[in-house]
Amino acid sequence: MNDTWNAPDLGGKVAVVTGASRGVGRGIALALGEAGATVYVTGRSTRTGERTENMPGTVEDTAEEVTRRGGKGIALRCDHGDPADNAALAERVAADQGRLDLLVNNAWGGYERSAEVRFDAPFWEQPLWRYELFEASLRGQYDVTRRLVPLMLPQQSGLVVGISFSDGDIYLGQVGYDVFKSAADRMCRGMAADLRKRGVAALCLHPGFVRTERVEAAWAAMGSGPASVVHSPEYVGRAVAALVTDPQVMxxxxxxxxxxxxxxxxxxxxxxxxxxxxxxxxGRMSLATRMHRLNKVVSASSGQDR
Structure with a gap:
């Protein structure tokens, strides 16, 4: 098959994509850029500072590629676990644009330090810091949304997309992970109820098995290729672009x-x-077991002990 995507016209649209220095967030930002949107790219990895987990990719890299593809990329270093950073982000977008059309809540710090303790260990063997990473990630999404949604209300339109994953009643293989991923889905539902009369939509989007930098590093270390179900981060971005331009998205x-x-x-x-x-x-191993194996291989191949 050939690539048959015709990018919709998002010229004039303003978007914020959190956690977009790499992975799914980067893929979403690039697809929006290809459609002509102005995209605020946030994350903690910068060219002049640290990169989370020593992984490749920075907010500046993503923003420049957004611009190269036809949009306007704006890089902002932001730790979404820090309320002051979230407040500064909202102030910046308000000062620059005075409005917002799309917020993608992608930032998720729950995989950090994964090699220190098995990601899929039973809950009584899990350190509290892992629960706190999950909690901070969800709290950050909540905080970012409550600060940025007011920029959508005057025009009575906009879309909030939460990036998460669950699979019905199937247990994800780790108690804290299962609880907070399910909570992310539930949070979108609650936000949608509050926003319904204001013309703003909120929903949760589940990627599949994404070929991120972390996954590619694991494959390189293991010497094995991609699974047949894998897809690129931009596949998720194309879904977001389609939702933004759907007149029936509400x-x-x-x-x-x-x-x-x-x-x-x-x-x-x-x-x-x-x-x-x-x-x-x-029919597949739990998501927690999958992440544990990927994180273990990546850490071993890079000489990290996290």
Whole structure:
């Protein structure tokens, strides 16, 4: 198959994508840039400072690529676990634009320090700091949203997208992880209820098995190639772009949606022309076990002891 995506016109639209120095956030920002949007790219990894987990990618790298593709990328160093950083972000967007059309809550610090204790260990062997990483990630999403949504209210339009993952009643393999990923879905539903009369939609979007920098590093260390269900980060970005331009998006507000299902419905493909279906855990190892193995391989291959 060939890449059949025709980028929609998002010229004049203003977006904030959190956690966009790499991974899914970067893929979303790039797709929005290709559609012509102005994208505020946030994250903790910068060219002049530290990079989280020593992984490649910075907010400046992503912002420059957004601009190269036809949008306008604006890089902002932001720790979303810090309320002061979130307040500064909201003030900056308000001063620059006076409005906001799209917020993508992608930042998630819950995989950090994963090699210190098995990610899929039973809850009584889990350190409290891991729970606190999950908690800070969800709290950051809540804080960012409450600060940025007021920039959508005057025009009575806008979209909040939470990036998460759950699979019905299937346990994700780690108590804290399962609780907070389910909570992220539930938070979107609650926000949608509060926003419904203001013309702003809020929903949760589930990627599949994404070929991120972390996953690629693990494959390189293991000497194995991608699974057939894997997709690029930009596949998720194309789903977000389709939702932003859907005139009926309010009908989806409060829902939990899958990238693969949206690809089939809206007719877009991944960058390689394939259309991977919605990712399901049934018949596969739990997501916590998958992440534990990936993190362990990445840490060992880079000589890190995190």
């Amino acid at each position: 009908e989806r507000s409060g829902q939990v949606l899958s990238t693969g299902d949206l690809a089939a419905e809206y007719g877009f493909t991944d960058v390689d022309g394939r259309r991977p279906p919605a990712f399901r855990l049934e």
